[in-house]
Amino acid sequence: MKATQPDPFQAFTVTxxxxxxxxxxxxxxxxxGAFVQVADGIEGLVHxxxxxxTPVKTPSDIVQVGDKVTVVDTEIDRERRRLALSRRQGSSAGV
Structure with a gap:
C-alpha cells in the first residue's frame, strides 16, 4: 500500500x-551536527x-533539541535522500 503513495521526500524536494x-x-x-525537521517526517543535517x-566543539554549544532555527538548504541528494543545511547561511550576522 505504501509503495503506491508518492515518496514524501521526493515530493518535498520538488518544492x-x-x-x-x-x-x-x-x-x-x-x-x-544537528538534525532539523524541515517538513512533516523530513529531516536534514546541519553539519x-x-x-x-565561529568554530564549535559540540552542537549543544549552539542549539538544543526543540530550538527553532532558520537554515538554508545547501544540497539536495535525491538518490541518497539527504538534505544538507546551513545555519550560518541562514543568518545574516555571524553567531
Whole structure:
C-alpha cells in the first residue's frame, strides 16, 4: 500500500531549491551536527561547521533539541535522500 503513495521526500524536494531559507526545529544532536525537521517526517543535517560562524566543539554549544532555527538548504541528494543545511547561511550576522 505504501509503495503506491508518492515518496514524501521526493515530493518535498520538488518544492524547494538550493539556497532557500527554511524555518526548522532541531530534533536531534549528534557529534557531527544537528538534525532539523524541515517538513512533516523530513529531516536534514546541519553539519557542525555550518552551525555557527565561529568554530564549535559540540552542537549543544549552539542549539538544543526543540530550538527553532532558520537554515538554508545547501544540497539536495535525491538518490541518497539527504538534505544538507546551513545555519550560518541562514543568518545574516555571524553567531
Amino acid at each position: 524547494i531549491a538550493v539556497e532557500q531559507k527554511l524555518p526548522d526545529q532541531v530534533t536531534n544532536l549528534v557529534t557531527f 557542525l561547521r555550518e552551525l555557527a560562524w
